[in-house]
Amino acid sequence: MAVLLQASNLTKRFGDVAAVNGVSFGLEAGTCFGLLGPNGAGKTTIIEMLEGITDADGGKIFYRGKPVGVDFRNDAGIMFQSTALQDYMTVREALEMFGSFYPRPAPIDELIDTCSLGEFLDRDSRKLSGGQRQRLLLAIALVNDPQVVFLDEPTTGLDPQARRNLWALVKRIRAQGKTILLTTHYMEEAYELCDEIAIMDHGKIITRGSPKTLLAEHFDEVVLQLPRADIPADPAELPLPVTLHEEEETVEILSRDINATIRILLDNDISLAGLQIRPRTLEDLFLALTGEELRA
Amino acid sequence: MSWRRFLAVLKARNREFIRDRSALGWNIFFPVLIVAGFAFAFSGKPMDLYKVGVYAADPVQKLAEVQKTQAFFRTDYIQFIPISKLAPAITKVERHQLDMLFDLDQHHYWINRDSPKGYLLERVLHGADTVADITNSPAGNFQRQTVSGREIRYVDWLIPGILAMNMMFSALFGVGYVIVRYRKSGVLKRLQATPLTAFEFLSAQVVSRLWLILAITSGVYAGADLFIDFSMFGNYALLLLVFTLGAVSLISLGLLVAARIASEELAGGILNVLSWPMMFLSGVWFSLEGTNPLVQKLALLFPLTHVIDAARAIMIDGAGLAGISTQLVVLTLMSAVFLLLGAVLFRWK
Ligand SMILES: Nc1ncnc2c1ncn2[C@@H]1O[C@H](COP(=O)(O)OP(=O)(O)OP(=O)(O)O)[C@@H](O)[C@H]1O
Ligand SMILES: [Mg+2]
Numbered sequence A: 001m002a003v004l005l006q007a008s009n010l011t012k013r014f015g016d017v018a019a020v021n022g023v024s025f026g027l028e029a030g031t032c033f034g035l036l037g038p039n040g041a042g043k044t045t046i047i048e049m050l051e052g053i054t055d056a057d058g059g060k061i062f063y064r065g066k067p068v069g070v071d072f073r074n075d076a077g078i079m080f081q082s083t084a085l086q087d088y089m090t091v092r093e094a095l096e097m098f099g100s101f102y103p104r105p106a107p108i109d110e111l112i113d114t115c116s117l118g119e120f121l122d123r124d125s126r127k128l129s130g131g132q133r134q135r136l137l138l139a140i141a142l143v144n145d146p147q148v149v150f151l152d153e154p155t156t157g158l159d160p161q162a163r164r165n166l167w168a169l170v171k172r173i174r175a176q177g178k179t180i181l182l183t184t185h186y187m188e189e190a191y192e193l194c195d196e197i198a199i200m201d202h203g204k205i206i207t208r209g210s211p212k213t214l215l216a217e218h219f220d221e222v223v224l225q226l227p228r229a230d231i232p233a234d235p236a237e238l239p240l241p242v243t244l245h246e247e248e249e250t251v252e253i254l255s256r257d258i259n260a261t262i263r264i265l266l267d268n269d270i271s272l273a274g275l276q277i278r279p280r281t282l283e284d285l286f287l288a289l290t291g292e293e294l295r296a
Numbered sequence B: 001m002s003w004r005r006f007l008a009v010l011k012a013r014n015r016e017f018i019r020d021r022s023a024l025g026w027n028i029f030f031p032v033l034i035v036a037g038f039a040f041a042f043s044g045k046p047m048d049l050y051k052v053g054v055y056a057a058d059p060v061q062k063l064a065e066v067q068k069t070q071a072f073f074r075t076d077y078i079q080f081i082p083i084s085k086l087a088p089a090i091t092k093v094e095r096h097q098l099d100m101l102f103d104l105d106q107h108h109y110w111i112n113r114d115s116p117k118g119y120l121l122e123r124v125l126h127g128a129d130t131v132a133d134i135t136n137s138p139a140g141n142f143q144r145q146t147v148s149g150r151e152i153r154y155v156d157w158l159i160p161g162i163l164a165m166n167m168m169f170s171a172l173f174g175v176g177y178v179i180v181r182y183r184k185s186g187v188l189k190r191l192q193a194t195p196l197t198a199f200e201f202l203s204a205q206v207v208s209r210l211w212l213i214l215a216i217t218s219g220v221y222a223g224a225d226l227f228i229d230f231s232m233f234g235n236y237a238l239l240l241l242v243f244t245l246g247a248v249s250l251i252s253l254g255l256l257v258a259a260r261i262a263s264e265e266l267a268g269g270i271l272n273v274l275s276w277p278m279m280f281l282s283g284v285w286f287s288l289e290g291t292n293p294l295v296q297k298l299a300l301l302f303p304l305t306h307v308i309d310a311a312r313a314i315m316i317d318g319a320g321l322a323g324i325s326t327q328l329v330v331l332t333l334m335s336a337v338f339l340l341l342g343a344v345l346f347r348w349k
Helices: A043-051 A091-099 A108-114 A130-141 A160-175 A187-193 A211-218 A258-267 A282-290 B003-019 B021-041 B059-069 B086-094 B116-136 B154-185 B187-192 B198-227 B236-257 B264-281 B293-299 B303-317 B322-345
Strands: A003-014 A017-028 A032-036 A058-063 A076-079 A148-152 A179-184 A196-201 A204-209 A222-227 A242-245 A250-255 A276-279 B050-055 B078-083 B100-103 B108-110
Touching: A003 A043, A003 A179, A017 A032, A017 A043, A017 A058, A017 A179, A017 A196, A017 A204, A032 A043, A032 A187, A043 A148, A043 A179, A076 A130, A091 A108, A091 A130, A091 B003, A108 A130, A108 A160, A130 A148, A130 A160, A160 A179, A160 A187, A179 A187, A187 A282, A196 A211, A196 A282, A204 A211, A204 A282, A211 A282, A222 A258, A250 A258, B003 B021, B003 B198, B021 B154, B021 B198, B050 B059, B050 B086, B050 B116, B059 B078, B086 B100, B100 B116, B154 B187, B154 B198, B154 B236, B154 B264, B154 B303, B198 B236, B198 B322, B236 B264, B236 B303, B236 B322, B264 B293, B264 B303, B303 B322
Parallel strands: A032 A179, A032 A196, A076 A148, A148 A179, B050 B078, B050 B100
Antiparallel strands: A003 A017, A003 A058, A196 A204, A222 A250, A222 A276, A242 A250, B100 B108
């Protein structure tokens, strides 16, 4: 597949902080690429350099093989992590105004339909719920019928239902053949939406690949979870790789061979009534790679 | 420059302003307040220039008597006030609240040595009965000549200044503040991500404020015309031109201030630092004639000074295009410089 947008060795400093420190990656046409990382990792800075909102200190950005220019604005759809619209502007008026900035705007009715804005078209944009507002901002990002869509934490602050609605929307956009770059703190989100992810921390990409490959590459074990109370003695004395989670009052045991592990547990007279088994997640991967919680 | 984008921003800004009831209300209410205030202040007959207290056992009757017999007590522009208690009245003379005080019973009069008005009144008192003597005496080789004409009253002089001052506040704060607010809240950042250019955005802000200012200034003018008697000897189109250029220059100054600032407090501070000296030194309230020459030079740096000078020339003297060409050129240059600098320095973030 063709690389649509290419970032090569991007750097950006804010005073002493190296916000982005030599980041390179390519965005393949028609795919969804996810940037994952804890607060302050540099996700927003990268995305804003690609959008042309922030000037990079070093590195190059290519669009369709050529250095990006002002014209890229016509092809890029942007949803900022936080945005304000003018006061006293209805949803429809916002769409109309942003639409008229572009030479080839998308038909407004189509946007309204795609993003389900019909119910509150004439409402003041300040009086929308969080989910409605994100849908409007997404519609504005799509107003120019863009080739590349940048979504910076599109679902932060939404309830699980609204988050799932927005996922469906992103999938619909991807199905239309658009290329998507999104950032998120949510592993399920990246797993659900992205063909490829890059995990970053302290301005650097630590690892990248498809979610499934990454998990397969790094892990061949599953996690057994037990309530702390079900283990009478000191869990550390078990002949197993045990992690104690004080706050959640659970014990997690990594296992390559479930049968063997369970046998040991039974030998130690531990009740399996509260046992849960889960595969290792991107969350675990992040923790393993950086020693930090992803949602720090 | 894309007209489509320019018009879209213009429409959005106008709509925002019109829907913001409190801002709209204030922009209409404030000028009404100004007109009402000045209409009230300048209604009624011209005020007397001097205040003279007249004390006697029966001051009202005694005053009526002396006004029949003595010319001084019939002098125009002096207000004669019957006084029934002497001591407090003397205190008033000390404080310049009365310019002169007569005790008709004891045949005393008091003036304050430090009061110029008292000094003049005393001269009038001594000369009042002998004007005829002066003009007719061989020593007074003066022939009396008279001219007549409408005086330039304070109100004639003040109205152009008030119109311009109202315009200044609307221009500076209406544009500067709004842009800083947009920047702070992130509205500008969202616009930056579109093909909209800074020039398109800024010119839409200028035009939106300009029509508003011209509409409101015309309204204030019409309202003042209804209730206040002031002079307008010049050409209306020329006056409109002066106010248009003045508004553009002041709006551009507002843009320049707002070019980079992201804090409303800082912007408000700078706008105040600009507008207050302009209000006092541009000659809105009093003429700078006879003040420190340095201050007069400084005042020429303010656009408002040139707007007011030109507006006064048109309204009071009936000046034509030639009479105000200097001000027009200066205002045009100032607009160009401010606008250019503002556009160059402008940052979305
Ligand atoms: N305008 C700025 N001035 C100074 N420092 C900045 C600026 N913007 C970002 N930074 C710093 O750069 C680093 C990266 O910030 P960035 O916003 O890219 O993180 P992020 O990954 O998007 O975080 P989050 O998940 O919280 O949105 C942080 O340490 C941040 O404090
Ligand atoms: Mg961010």
